[in-house]
Amino acid sequence: MELLWMIATVLFLYSSLSFLWKAFDCRRNQNCYLLDYVCYKPSDDRKLSTELCSDVIKRNKRLSMPDYKFLLKVVVNSGISEETYGPRSIIEGREESPTLDDCDDEVDDCMHSTLDELFHRTGISPGDVDVLVVNISMFAPAPSLTSRIVNRYKMREDVKTFNLSGMGCSASPIAIDLVNNVFETRKRTLAVVITSESIAPNWYCGTDKSMMLGNCLFRSGGCSFMLTNDPSLKHRAKMRLKCLVRAHSGANDDAYSCAMQNEDTDGRVGFHLSKSLPKVAVRAFTENLQALAPKVLPVGELALYVIRGLRHRLRRSKETKAYAGTAVRVNFKSGVEHFCLHTGGAAVIDAVGSALGLNKYDVEPARMTLHRWGNTSASSLWYVLGYMEAKKRLRRKDRVLMLSFGAGFKCNSCLWEVLRDLEDGGAWEDSIQAYPPQSLVNPFMDKFGWVNEA
């Protein structure tokens, strides 16, 4: 019967079309766009110069002369400038006994100033936010910081809030992962993520050397950014997320305990950084790259890597001495134009840079960020991105790789695609002209250079 035939065809066409439409619609909503980001710039009265650092260290009467020398040596050789910021409670002399108000004020200052600017710049009102994520590793009051923001900005009752804590310096990609997953279950969703660190309650006042490094490197900083999966906002977005890889090596005991918040022998809480940290970092880094490379590199480069690997193996089996210790390099620059490396310290940046085969130009943003802002923990990636943008390096279709390490031990990375030429100065606005400086050497080297002797 012709009629039945026709009905069957019509039904078939209708189902296949609606199926295809659904698949296409799903794909449209699976993109994660970065609308904008705002890095925190504290007020100038919070600048922590080397001299001020030295005063703070001297206030700790428990330290002996060798301890003092060690600390000052770290500060002077850290690659950190005189322009980094510290919390008010430390500058005002309350580092040994910060009050809850001090901690709240430090965090509020960062969150409120960045969020106010973010909402102002994007023109989006707080009432439109559907998902709110805060990650501040070492401060988690009750009610949570997300509730603090919901209260201040009068957000909706059905806003989905998530307060991540304890996840270390690599928590930024974790927050993005969370938002990305929520995006895949809902359409037209807007998310705001705030990433920062709390320094005030975590200043170490004891004498354990492994815990004093944190005092020398960590500085105040933070970032708020807005993500969406709404395709209608694509034209306003700065970047699009292409892939995200998380590697957790916590199963290994060394990895778990290499960066740990603990009490010292006197009962004072501090952040212990062990000597095995570089080795652990390398292992986590390798794991992450193994998963990241196939997603990021073009097929040609991957094929070349396989060929090089085989050739290397053959050569190694023939001439063991010459090739022992060398590894086959993958050229990440074939798949990525810009590298946002976590500013864990000068040594970390150099090590990661050489492992990826990067030159001075590629690691400059990370080095300069460390110099200007210090190690701002999870938000450091965004300051590095800000440097690149202020230097007008980010062009349409460029790919940006964010790579960070953190306690656990985790190595997390995410790849972004730039959607349009970016030119905002952001937090670097007033200082970008002075970068890169002629010399990164600490100006107090003359005054405190004696710590490097003996």
Next chain:
Amino acid sequence: MPRAPLPEFSSSVRLKYVKLGYQHLVDNFVTFLSIPVMVAVGLELVRRGPQEIVGLWRALELDVIHILCSVFVIIFVATVYFMSRPRPVYLVEYACFKPPSNCRVPFSTFMEHTRLINSDEKSVQFQMRILERSGLGEETCLPPANHYIPPHPTMEASRAEAQLVIFSAIDDLIRKTGLKPKDIDILVVNCSLFSPTPSLSAMIINKYKLRSNIRSFNLSGMGCSAGLISIDLARDLLQVHPGSNALVISTEIITPNFYAGNQRAMLLPNCLFRMGAAAILLSNRRRDAGRAKYRLVHVVRTHKGADDRAYRCVYEEEDAEGHTGISLSKDLMAIAGEALKSNITTIGPLVLPMSEQLLFFLTLVARKLINPKRKPYIPDFKKAFEHLCIHAGGRAVIDELQKNLELSAEHVEASRMTLHRFGNTSSSSLWYELNYIESKGRMRRGDRVWQIGFGSGFKCNSAVWKCMRTVKTPIDGPWSECIHRYPVHIPEVVKL
């Protein structure tokens, strides 16, 4: 001559049956509609007789292609329909931490310790009065560090408590389900008041040697309702990743949160919060559907933080002497009631049968248009759920909810008994309550459970589960040794 007053319609027996009939009619509307159609078709079939039907079929002249096409279309449409539905999330099994008896804090121990630690007699008396009216029993437990005089709230002790409660719960879960740690794809941990670096999720990954590509999240500071926030997050993750399972850990670490001051509003948590943890295994794998206990139907989150009063009602702050503690405001009950109302407004349409929704809608219209003074209709949530698990925050919370939702004593029994046996274990209390219902042999296949959590923020979160298989007693869990003694009568005031 004055007329006799009209009889009370609402209490009339006849009206009750009318209401029952109305409910059945509206709830099964589609069935009622299809009955006459089915009857007509059936009669027609019988009238025509089998011979004529076969003849009709032959007359259609269907050949193989037509039949194949029709079958293909039906299968295709059915597949598209099933594929586009959200993945079901199953609760395979869960395990609650059973505190060891050497951690017990009977009233006498608590009062003795309080007297030795706290020199202010008024504070001691206040805490005694709280304990008398708290609804707690003699078997609640505090962590080992809190048994010291004064308590030893070091980071090491806090980690030790975390390891004790969390690892016991996970070991129990592994034993019950045969779960291999390397199989876990997602890990969500929520612990409000203790957040070390590396996180508790990293601690679990380290202990059980979980995979390096695990998706772990550590939520902190989110209060007593954080357990359902974790479930919500796990659900979202399971929607995105097929063939995965998720381990959710809900706990509260008591050690670092002992309040050493004298501010009354901040002494309450000392009296009510007790040790507890729950480990929950969720999965979206089809093969787990057979052995799963529950299926997650809805999760609804409500955040009242925009209102300053609600935001401040559970607040961590320092008192005049610099001691940190959690201050509970006097408005707590009223705010909890409001938060619940907001949550119900969202969850109502999702779970209530049509009859209740229609009534609610009609009375709402009547109030708005005809008579604003008319009492609002409170939907009968008992129609939508067989079991309720209300966060055992304290006796007052349970009383307030019982009044608000017009619940019977049996509905709130699980909450009251959990408060009595385990105290306020924060986010894990909902799981102890569920375990109580199962231990009592009340959980049957098809039963729907409503879990309601309240917490700082102020948040009210709900989860609705559907039971997939009857849970047979006796079950192995925290109630196994004492369930025969429950329910107990909890007096208003226990004289100390």
